């Protein structure tokens with residue numbers, strides 16, 4: 001695969017995916033979204049990839065939908081069918097992130113606006129540079145938040161903050177985003193790339209089947225009652241407990257050495 005709008009780098013078991021349209025702050029063109037989906041789908045099926053790290057080239061993570069592309073795709077005199085565009089190009093990317101059977105880390109290296117912000121927030125672990133800015137830009141152009149934002153964001157920060165942020169379109173700085181729980185860590189700009197890669201490498205060395213199961217369990221808990229959730233935990237533990245990594249984890253503990261997980 002040779003994408004034109006992404007840079008792909010392998011660092012051992014980490015696949016680093018860099019959105020690469022810096023002249024437009026990595027705005028999301030149809031081509032970029034298509035290539036991102038193809039890349040994520042291939043990573044999901046590749047056992048040698050055990051963590052995906054998503055970041056942006058240049059001074060931004062992503063400015064959201066490429067508004068020039070969106071406007072030029074419209075027929076003269078007809079409204080843009082944003083919903084169809086979302087179904088065709090954004091939703092496959094979001095499903096690929098949420099369904100990825102391994103961790104997906106977002107390293108937000110600058111402005112993250114609109115759907116660019118919400119794709120970052122759909123990732124499993126989100127870290128940011130100190131200069132990062134988060135903008136629910138949709139309302140500024142008379143749209144509603146999309147790319148999963150109305151699902152993800154209230155769950156992360158609660159209704160009151162989600163309402164204010166989405167309705168005003170105000171930008172949040174990285175420290176506020178950390179305080180509110182949108183991101184887990186903020187690093188100095190010069191350190192972000194290395195610190196994010198170190199985190200991704202650590203996750204890639206983890207028991208991948210267990211990490212994928214943690215993701216499924218946490219997602220399921222959003223709609224489950226307590227009894228169903230503990231039943232799901234038990235079934236999942238039975239499955240994960242049969243893995244080679246569980247045998248290795250217990251042996252390593254008993255032998256007082258660090259475990260060497262293989263993702264199987």
Ligand code: T3D
Pocket residue numbers: 023024025027063064065066067068070081082085086111113114115116135137138140141143146
């Ligand atoms: O149909 C669909 O795709 C449906 C989906 C919709 C989902 C959405 O994401 S809607 C929200 C779309 N995004 C926005 O409304 C944000 C637009 N951008 C901005 O408000 C600002 O660029 C930022 C606040 C993000 C950053 O501001 P600043 O001052 O740091 O940078 P800038 O100078 O505005 O942008 C730099 C260049 O990137 C500039 O190009 P130029 O003029 O120097 O040639 C700018 O036009 C370009 N750019 C920035 N954002 C976009 C963009 N080009 C196309 N689309 C963009 N979204």
